[in-house]
Amino acid sequence: MNRSIALAVEPLTRDAFAPFGDVIEAASAARTYAINAGTTTRFHDLATVDTDREGGRPIVSLFRAQPRELPFTVTMLERHPLGSQAFVPVSKKPYLVVVAETPDAVPRLFLARNGQGVNYRAGTWHHPLLALGEVSDFLVIDRGGPGNNCDEATLAATYQIPGNLE
Ligand SMILES: NC(=O)N[C@@H](O)C(=O)O
Ligand code: NI
Secondary structure, X not given: OXXXXXXXXXXXXXXXXXXXXXXXOHHHOOEEEEEOOOOEEEEEXXXXXXXXXXXXXXXXXXXXXXXXXXXXXXXXXXXXXXXXXXXXXXXXXXXEEEEEOOOOOOOEEEEEOOOOEEEEOOOOEEOOOEEOOOOEEEEEEEEEOOOOOOEEEEEXXXXXXXXXXX
């Protein structure tokens, strides 16, 4: 059995996540401006929802995720070739994001905190939702429609998410 490779956790930032998609947070807004007579601030255009391929449409769902036990072994990744997929936490609980350029590349492990959301670009290899600590709700914006929109890959190596993420 091959040894499992330890992953180093990185803070989730717009620039670090750029190869994989968007970070949904106020700090990532290209444009921020007051609306509604100054009673509201708009953090504009944080992510691109790309769901129209092959007759798809954007849908909004709620995911209620059970927390994962750490340490956790990453053995598979998935991608959605026909559309983007965004996760916005309803709470401020941290959660984990695992992405990779290809199934053969060493994955990147990001810690999302303080309500940060992510939008996986269509085709981005990622691990299914990894909530931490308690049952966590996420608003999910992704593609509804015909066709296969989920490819899974069993990884040639396995990767360890450590128990202590601090
Ligand atoms: N299966 C499903 O809708 N969820 C996954 O795509 C995920 O990334 O969590
Ligand atoms: Ni997914």
